[in-house]
Amino acid sequence: MSFAEQLSRLQAFLDADDLHDEALDYVAAHGYLTALSICPEQVPEREWIDALFAEPPHYRSDAEREEIEGTLIQLKAHIARQLASDDDPELPCELDLGDDPDDSDLRGWCIGFMEGVFLREDIWFENAEDEVSELLLPIMVGSGLFDEQPEFSDIARDQDLMNEMIEQIPELLTALFLLFNAPEEKPALLKPRH
Template identity: 30%
Template sequence: MSEWLVSPSDTELEELDQFLRAHGGEEDLLLDGVHGFLTALAIGPTPAKPEEWLPEILHEPFVDPSLGERVLTLLARLNDAIAPELETSSYEPILGELDVEEGPPAFTARGWCEGFSRGIDLRAPVWEGRLGHDSELMELLGPIIALAIDDGVFESDAEFAPLGDDEYDECLAQIPAAVGAVAQYWHDHPLSVAEQNAPPGEGGQVPPRRRSGRWVH
């Protein structure tokens, strides 16, 4: 069991990334998306069990049982590492890389944001209800929403000017703090009994909508 509590190394993350690329479809999450997805569940209002989130990542049975065990172990360790990283202020999002003509690769949050949005989808009524009534949560998500809109993951009725390179990099740098702040928000503002049982409320600020998903309306 102790092996499951150790964060995957860079080599193991590369191994998991290669598996996801080899076995995923066009709409399936890659490593950056899986990390965003698991992050949203880890910091959200209610925990999700593996039987809920694994089908969102793995879409076909394992032909090789040993490979299956290996992949499940790496996913479990990636998931279990998020909370301790937040507690020790060592959380960093797994980002994609873009090739540029000159200089080092540029980082993109598109995959991470797509996964994060799918994690919210898994608890959509709860998130929608709170976001519709509490502007604080929307503000805490600000850098993530800005990146998601800029990368085309979210649509919004409001007009947003495209982020410049420096603004984009600044939002990237703010992801760890935003994730930690949202986790603290849900810790300090747990769901009431009424929220757990009631449908999403109307009014208040309306969150952006995913382009290809269920969040929001």
């Protein structure tokens, strides 16, 4: 089976209605795996797979469980390769929150990403809290998880600012990846401004 076929089977599995309410769908799982690929500490596979599903899914067989978990692990490796390459990573959704952000795939992707950050929140902010916070801001805004906080609700009301921030997400992912995994190659985005 090709990787594309495996991904479409994974997508069908994650987007099915019979998973736990808190399980991540395919787009959110992609955001989650992206955060795990960036995180400077490797989270054990069992831990992140169990957290992704919230509770164990009802697999039809052991073979299906192995296939789904194996594809998730491959997808995470694929995302890590994209992050390490010179190209901006590709998101599985439009960089657009649309007219109803709560229904947009991008919101789901950003929520999934933040779920991945929350698994090891201390590690993310351990060494470069200001830089990491600045780079995460567009994803935090996109997730809608922080809208209760005044600074986030102000941004959410400014459509142009929101769109501008969201368009930066792919390059910010690369910047975060380099910050954690190749600090000596700090991207221009983070060089001190004079």
